[in-house]
Amino acid sequence: MRRQGLMAIPALLLSAGLVLLGLWLGAQGAWIYVKARLAQYLLQHAWSRTIHGEAHVTPWPWSDTWPVARMSVPNYGVNLIILAGASGRTLAFGPGLVSTSALPGQMGTMIMSAHRDTHFRFLEQLKPGDEILVEVPWQPPRTKFYRYHVTGIDVVDARRTRILSQRARSSLVLVTCYPFDAIVPGGPLRYVVSAEGKDAEELGGHSGKAFSLVGEP
């Protein structure tokens, strides 16, 4: 019995520690999702200033990104503000427009990427033919919409595949990690949704570069 008494204190400490650790980890994990949701609301203001003609509106003073477009997918009630660049910091708040890809409204391939478990979770549901709208600032306070239709969905190995940018067409590529339900981040697979533009105007400028898919999902 004495032996068990001695064991009691470390066991109590251990169990308390584990509970605390569990709460802390759980909160941290949950915070990622909360932040992803919350940020989209906070971005609304920056977006409305953007469409009123301001450039590079940072949503908070220390931010290194700014809204560049808004994407909506009517079929699934998706409405997302797209940010410039696609660094890890940016993607915590919203989908990022890959900096080396074509810019909204340009001919070429526009590449957006977001986390598979937050903003781009809905990619799983997209089907060929689905409509995607991309709204960009135009003559303040008016905006312009570009309409795309999903043409292809691929699961690819990022180490062996690149996205080709073409100037002849206006296309949109949405990229996220695959599989959607994997617990551990870091795999090589990507879920790539390609969409072609119909109504996009030709505004000149293009890019013919290949983009690597390498990066952690």
Next chain:
Amino acid sequence: MWRPVVPSLRAVSSFQPGRTIALCLKTLLCLAAFSAWPCPTTSVSAQEQAGAPESREAFRIGEATHGTLLFRTGQQTSMIPAPLLKTDVQITVTGLVARATVQQHFTNPGNEWAEGIYVFPLPTHAAVDHLRMRIGPRTIEGVIKERAEAKQAYEKAKQRGQRASLLEQERPNIFTASVSNVGPGEAITVELEYQETLHYDQGQLRLRFPMVVGPRYIPGEPQAHGEPEKPVDGHGWAHDTDRVPDASRITPPVSLPRNGPINPVSLTIDLAPGFPLARLESAYHPIRIAAEPDGRTRIALEEASVPADRDFELMWQPAAGHTPTAALFTEQKDGESFAMIIVMPPEPSALHRHRVPREAIFVIDTSGSMHGASIEQAKAALGLALARLTPEDTFNIIQFNSVTKVLYPDPKPATPATVQQALRYVSNLTAQGGTEMLPALTRALDRPDPVDGTEKSPRLRQVIFLTDGAVGNEEELFSTIRRRLGDSRLFTIGIGSAPNSHFMQKAAEFGRGSFTYIGSTTEVQEKMDALFRKVEHPALTEIRVELTSQTQADMLPERVPDLYVGEPLVLAVKADKLQETILVTGRFGTMPWSSELSFGQAKPRDGLSVFWARRKIASLIDQHVNGAEPDLVRQAVIDVALKHHLVSRYTSLVAVDVTPVRPEDRTLQSHALPTNLPQGWDYTSVFGLPQTATSGRLQMLLGLIALLVGAGLAWMRAWVRMV
């Protein structure tokens, strides 16, 4: 039976609850591991490097064919490791000429027979005249052939299982070395030699050795493979396009930065400058300097080797009073005389130092490759240049990435207010997007047609172009510069750790300006001061060189360019016989200037025929840009290159070991050797797609496990007490 895995549980392991918890824990971990199966926890890169077999083959990976926007890269992700590369460089400098030996050691760590294909840079004016393949103690000397013929010889040897190596030129500063049939565990050394004339400017000599071909932006429409007019496919990450038909040959695969640096380089220099030194510095790599008793200086890298990820640059300056003002060297070879003539014009006299009002058009590259250190260097340089303007000058700023943007629709006078505005504009620039250089260049060179009756602007129009030159369509750009230059002058500033020096130098040459490099923020001031001296002082123009002889002479450059302050005139001459004197004339503004040199002072020197031949090839290729008949240019280049044993766009060196070594039943695996990303570049800004999964789920799961275990322990304690 499960054994408890957590040591602290061992004390209670005899109790049932302990087992339950352990089982529970293990099940959870397995569950996590199982659901994580397609995205394994082990680092992808580690697997790639170690060449571990693809464990996910069972998981059907889309072949990426029906999505027309996707294509597979040539990048090797197979289980067979690529040959490893190590480079040793030895350079001997005599006066103004450098001779270098570059040894590339290819080692095959795998169990299969390998072919290694390595795309690497050399100095822009490098005249490559020797290739040797070393296998253990044996050496096979390379021969010069027309490019297609050399390629054929190499391919044939490769098929037959013979060891062979091939050296091809893709750009004046990009080469491809291929080596075939490197046996398992074997090593083959490809040794090449080149000669180069050093850059003499501002009283300083510079030797630049590039180490990596930075990823280039490839504009244009991709072309399908197998088109008849297309050159042989390369192994690079880019597709060939209508505007860059050899894109796949100049875009070697880039190793992921997290894999760590690869391709170590060691470098030594034996320097005989011919004068006492006041300064001797390496701008980007720490060096060790040892003076030899015979007046030579030996230089080595401080480290035994450095990763091939940035240019090496050595600068030396003569002691006061030893600055060379004129030099003349000659060589007799095969009944022909070759000469190298260097004349340093004096600084323009005080009389000519009055400032001419300028129209300065600054063009700054804000594409993704400039992200990081490069854009900071460019911004610092541009800031200095703006501060230098006076209200008599006008200026404008053009920035380009995928699109071109201008600060003002038309150039504005540089008043304190506009300069302030411009400085703010510059400080806000960020680097992202593609490198569509052509529209920016066109915009910079085009000036609105003067309205009838108005005077032509008396301003000196200078375009100052800040870029890393990371583009694949150089010739297209050169031809635009040539056609649109007019009265403008183009000055290039090569930014970053591995600028495209071919672009910098040729663009400045076609733009009748000059070039400079800025490779770190600490040298912005010094390099920009030198540039200001050039753009703010009158150049020596209308330069003519007369050889006072009746004999036929082939002198290069054919049209002598304008010289800016601190730049020497460097001429390469081939003649049957060289006569007594040469006369150089020109003018600073309205003031005439002349200088006479006598061949009596000439010193004999080896390698001048190579020097002349390399210049001749460059001059012929320029004619190509100027619109000469391509076939005629090609034949002329081949004639010169074959005679002087030089690698060129149309000639390659090939070495074949006649004895077959690879057993007929063994196959050969080709590997495009990866390169480093140039130092200071940001992988994601150039290529990448970012991390697109959060660790939220994993953290919540681990949190849940900890909670369960903690709660379980507490419950168990209570249970034990009850018992």
